[in-house]
Amino acid sequence: VTETLDMNRAIAETLDRLVEDSTDHYYNPYKRFEWVDALKDEQWWMSPALMSVHGTPWAEKLDEEQLMRLSKWESINFFSLNIHGIRELLIEVTRRIHTPGFEVASEFFHRFLGEENSHMWFFAQFCLRYGPKIYPDKALRQADVSHDQEVASFLVFARILIFEELVDHFNIRMGKDSSLHALIREINQAHHDDEWRHIVMGRKLVEQLYEPLRIRGDQAVLRYVDDYLRRYMVSSVQSLYNPTVYRDAGLPDAYELRTEVLQHPARHPYHESFMRRITGFLVKEGVISESPFGA
Ligand SMILES: [Fe+2]
Ligand SMILES: [Fe+2]
Numbered sequence: 001v002t003e004t005l006d007m008n009r010a011i012a013e014t015l016d017r018l019v020e021d022s023t024d025h026y027y028n029p030y031k032r033f034e035w036v037d038a039l040k041d042e043q044w045w046m047s048p049a050l051m052s053v054h055g056t057p058w059a060e061k062l063d064e065e066q067l068m069r070l071s072k073w074e075s076i077n078f079f080s081l082n083i084h085g086i087r088e089l090l091i092e093v094t095r096r097i098h099t100p101g102f103e104v105a106s107e108f109f110h111r112f113l114g115e116e117n118s119h120m121w122f123f124a125q126f127c128l129r130y131g132p133k134i135y136p137d138k139a140l141r142q143a144d145v146s147h148d149q150e151v152a153s154f155l156v157f158a159r160i161l162i163f164e165e166l167v168d169h170f171n172i173r174m175g176k177d178s179s180l181h182a183l184i185r186e187i188n189q190a191h192h193d194d195e196w197r198h199i200v201m202g203r204k205l206v207e208q209l210y211e212p213l214r215i216r217g218d219q220a221v222l223r224y225v226d227d228y229l230r231r232y233m234v235s236s237v238q239s240l241y242n243p244t245v246y247r248d249a250g251l252p253d254a255y256e257l258r259t260e261v262l263q264h265p266a267r268h269p270y271h272e273s274f275m276r277r278i279t280g281f282l283v284k285e286g287v288i289s290e291s292p293f294g295a
Contacts, residue, residue, distance in 0.1 A: 004211070008104065011204050015108045018197045022111040025193065029118035033186060039130045042068055045075035045184060047177045050170055052241050055266035058257070070249040072130075075184065077245045078170060079123040080135035082191075085163045086120040087137075092156045101153070108201055115194045122187060139239050142231060146224060150216075154209040158229055158287070161202035165278035166236055168195050203281060210287055229282065230292035237271045237293075238262060268293060 039045070042065060051074055053059045062070065090113060096102045097109040127134045144155050174180060175189030213221060241262045246254035261267065272293040282288040
């Protein structure tokens, strides 16, 4: 009981700090960026080292112009993934705000929902202006079949955290990459500037929501959660490889190409590095048994 109280107090303090920081950095998303009329195809839209072909023979086979064109569609795909990820988390957080169990977090959730709505808007703006398209959500998301409210809430916040950590890996790097157009850099940086708060809070929530499952000690439930999240991590990484992206970039045999780069051994260390931070956290907390990327 004392441990739970300490945990609640720690969370309340973190929340206060994050809410205050969010208020201090409040901005009008609709005035935040200078939307240029057009972005040239012949430029890097995504950092070459973050592209799906990086490290594979395709990075050599394609000339710079082809790689730049591919970077455009990978960038649109990355922002589209953000849009769909945000849609899901808005739904799930809205479902829980001001309901029993989330009283302490609700004030923070208001900031979170507001910020995510802004993010979804600027990602969509980018895709629709310069794509102009948003890639549809093709992720085959496994359903949570547990029918257990404690498990469901835990998995929701664990999924949100995994998604935000993956995206942040890209945002941090692209926000600093001077080879990218200032607008692309800015969007990535602005997103990271809000996301660190969500990640700090996400970790607290995941710890807190895992606690009742740990105490219950039902091995079948713990194994289910472990398995589910490791599969979710793998499918999140796979969504970075979209066959339509290769087709839009004008590359032949888009589906074969997708399979080839996704399974290329040179990509494994990248998958591991995209998820290194969150893997370390989930393993340390005992939520997952090992890295799904065979670290
Ligand atoms: Fe976001
Ligand atoms: Fe977020």
